[in-house]
Amino acid sequence: MSSARTAAVQPVAPHLDASGWPASPVGTPALAAARLVLLRDLTLAFRRRGELIQPLAFFAIVTTLFPLAVSPELSRLREIAPGVLWVAALLAALLALEFLFRDDAHDGTLEQYSLSGQSLAWLLLAKTAAHWLLTGMPLSLIAPLAAEALGVSGTGLAGVVASVAVGTVALSLIGSISAALTLGIRRSGVLLSLLTLPLSLPVLIFGARATELAIRGLPFTAPLELLAALAVLGITLAPLAAAAAVRISLE
Amino acid sequence: MSHALEAENLQLWRGERQVLRGVGFSLAGGECLQVRGANGAGKTTLLRAACGLLYPEAGRILWDGTDVRADPAAYHARLIYIGHEPPLKPDLSALENLRFWIGVRQPVERSVMQAALERVGADRWSTRAVRTLSAGQRRRVALAALALLAVPLWLLDEPTTNLDAEGQQLVGNLIEEQLVRGGLVVAAGHHELPVSAARVRRLELPLE
Numbered sequence: 001m002s003s004a005r006t007a008a009v010q011p012v013a014p015h016l017d018a019s020g021w022p023a024s025p026v027g028t029p030a031l032a033a034a035r036l037v038l039l040r041d042l043t044l045a046f047r048r049r050g051e052l053i054q055p056l057a058f059f060a061i062v063t064t065l066f067p068l069a070v071s072p073e074l075s076r077l078r079e080i081a082p083g084v085l086w087v088a089a090l091l092a093a094l095l096a097l098e099f100l101f102r103d104d105a106h107d108g109t110l111e112q113y114s115l116s117g118q119s120l121a122w123l124l125l126a127k128t129a130a131h132w133l134l135t136g137m138p139l140s141l142i143a144p145l146a147a148e149a150l151g152v153s154g155t156g157l158a159g160v161v162a163s164v165a166v167g168t169v170a171l172s173l174i175g176s177i178s179a180a181l182t183l184g185i186r187r188s189g190v191l192l193s194l195l196t197l198p199l200s201l202p203v204l205i206f207g208a209r210a211t212e213l214a215i216r217g218l219p220f221t222a223p224l225e226l227l228a229a230l231a232v233l234g235i236t237l238a239p240l241a242a243a244a245a246v247r248i249s250l251e
Numbered sequence: 252m253s254h255a256l257e258a259e260n261l262q263l264w265r266g267e268r269q270v271l272r273g274v275g276f277s278l279a280g281g282e283c284l285q286v287r288g289a290n291g292a293g294k295t296t297l298l299r300a301a302c303g304l305l306y307p308e309a310g311r312i313l314w315d316g317t318d319v320r321a322d323p324a325a326y327h328a329r330l331i332y333i334g335h336e337p338p339l340k341p342d343l344s345a346l347e348n349l350r351f352w353i354g355v356r357q358p359v360e361r362s363v364m365q366a367a368l369e370r371v372g373a374d375r376w377s378t379r380a381v382r383t384l385s386a387g388q389r390r391r392v393a394l395a396a397l398a399l400l401a402v403p404l405w406l407l408d409e410p411t412t413n414l415d416a417e418g419q420q421l422v423g424n425l426i427e428e429q430l431v432r433g434g435l436v437v438a439a440g441h442h443e444l445p446v447s448a449a450r451v452r453r454l455e456l457p458l459e
Contacts, residue, residue, distance in 0.1 A: 021254070021329070021403045021434075027357035040343075040351040047342040108338035109352075115302060116356050117328030123355070250304050 033118050034126035041130035051099055055092040055135050056142060062088040063146035074151030081150040082211035088146075089139055089164055090171065090204050094193050096135040097175040100127070101246070105183045110246055121243035128176045128239065136168025152215050159214020159224075166227045167207040173234030174199045180245035203230060253280025253433050254315055254329075254403045256301070261310035263293075263300055270296045271307065276454050280403070280433040283426055283446055287439075288456030294439035295335065295408055297456065301437060302332045302406050314404075328356070330404035335412060337393030341382035345373060345392040348381060353399050367398040371421060386413040397425050405429060407438045420445050 028036075045052055066084050067077055104110045104127075113123045143164040144157040152160065178195035182188035206223040213220035256278045263271040270293040278284050286294050299305045301312060303323050312319045319326040339348045349364045368374045373391040381389060390413050397405060405426070411419045423445030426436050430450050438444055444451065 021401065028355060032358070033355045036351055036354045040340075040347075043347070044340060044342055103340075107340060108334055108336060109340070111304065111332070111334065112338045112352060113355070114304070115327045115330070115332055117324050118355060119324070251306070 028118070030118060030122055033116070034122060037113075037123050037126040038130045038133075041127055042133065045130075045134050052134055052138075055096040056138055058095055059088050059092040059139060060142065060146065062091070064149060067149065078151040078215060081147060081152050081215060082208045084150065085143060085147060085160060085164070085211060086167075086204055086208040089143065089168065089207070090200060092139060093135060093168055093171040093175065094196055094200075096131070097179050097192060097196065098189055100131050100176060100179040101183055102179075105246075105249065110183075111250055114247060114250060119243075120246060121239040124176065124180070124242045124246065125235070125239040128172050128242075131176070132169055132172040136165065136172055139168055140165035155217060156211075156215035159220050160211055162224055163207045163210040163214070163220070163227060166224060166231055167203050169231040170203045170227060170234050171200055173231070173238035174203070176242045177238050177245065180242040180249065183246065183249035203227065206230070254435060255279050255313075256404060256435055256437070257313040257316075258301065259310050259313070261297070261300060261307045261312070263296060263305065263307040265296070271300065272457075273310070274454070274456065275310070276452070278435050278437070278452065280435060281430050281450060282452055283430055283436040283438065283444070283450050284452050284454055285438055285440070285444055286454045286456065287441065289458045292456040292458045294456060298332065298406050298408050298437065298439055302330055303327065304332075329402050330406060331396065331400050331402050332406040333393050333396065333408065333410070335408045337389050339381045339389055339392060342380060344380055345377045345384075345395075348392065349395060349399065353396055357400060359399055364395070364399065367395040368392070370398050371395045371425075372418070387415060387418060390414055391418060391421075394422065394425060397429070403434045405434065405436045405438075407436065407440075409440045410438055411440060411442045411444070 063084055066080070070076065070080065101110065114120045116123070140161050143160050147157055147160045175196050178192055178199070181195060182192045185191060206226045210220045210223035210227065213223065257276070259275050261271045261274040262269065274297060276284055286297060288294050296305065300307050303312070303319050303326060306320075314326050314329065338352065343351070345368060346361065346364055349367070350359065350361075353359050365374060365377065368377045371391045371394045373388065373395060376384060376388060381392065384392070394410070410422045414422065419442070426438070426444065426446050429436055430446070
């Protein structure tokens, strides 16, 4: 061995206990740890953009096929627009769910998270936030373009953006539970959809309703608030359930 | 006062098969437990049970005299576990992997990570994607985590696998330093660890 390598590296040891080991159990504050998890997932996603584009491409294809299949008449398209947009958004969000925890379960990252001394639920919430930034947010940005092609205009577009943005937050969180539950299963795609769909029906119903009201130029805050309530419920409870499911899958 | 790890009468089933049949050991600061046994004897299972990933059906694991299940987060903050596959992301570089892996637990500076990679002889490929590294190079990157994280308990599954002679000696040196600091090491594997015999305790796991 070269002499450079034998030089001892001083481990990071800020505060020591009686036997010479760090006294505080966790060095990194929870917020900084979550920021690292988020940054890591975003970095990884931009290294393989293929997976990123998949759900968006699916959404774009489905919504552009409808005018061809139904009728090019804008008045008729405007009528079915809320349903088309929301069913496509829901299925696109489902498509992206499979990638949420799968890779991290395979390479031992989730194992390391659960042994990190940090709250696993908190780290999974950060992962889910990254997932929303990579799927839900882009979806809510291209949704108005698809809506425009279906004859929606003006305030209707604002309603589409708001409802898809809030609704996908709830979908990502609901999905995080089923993604965690199906971790131990080899080909989990179908089961994942079966588990997630019934739970995400309220999101579909209120999302489509908000979009419909917005397109007709009526106030749409009531269904939007219900969507937001679902999202808040998800933020508080889903990470706990997902963390419990991840722990079981590690056994 | 030094730390202590004890396992009492561990019984653990995987499905229909009983993997651990009344396994017990006790380890004090400055000691290394080498777990040996044939393939399938339950070495990995014992390590995963010791770090609290698996819950044994009977028996208990005590850290400094208290059951580790009483406060898992506090216990986990005192240990590092490296499985037989190093937990590295193929698309990230060695430095990025360490930053995200160790950074979640302790704040680390880039220069400190670079020094740790130098220590394990991995500094020349620290910015290459881990995907392009050989199994032995990846193992060395994972070993850098040991030099970075100041925790008293190391749980290592096959730490010398895929390493050349110099790399195996490096594992021995790292373990030796940890023991001198008063740390505890539990290592599973088939190879004899290059650690002075006075500090090593042995645990042989029988097959069936």
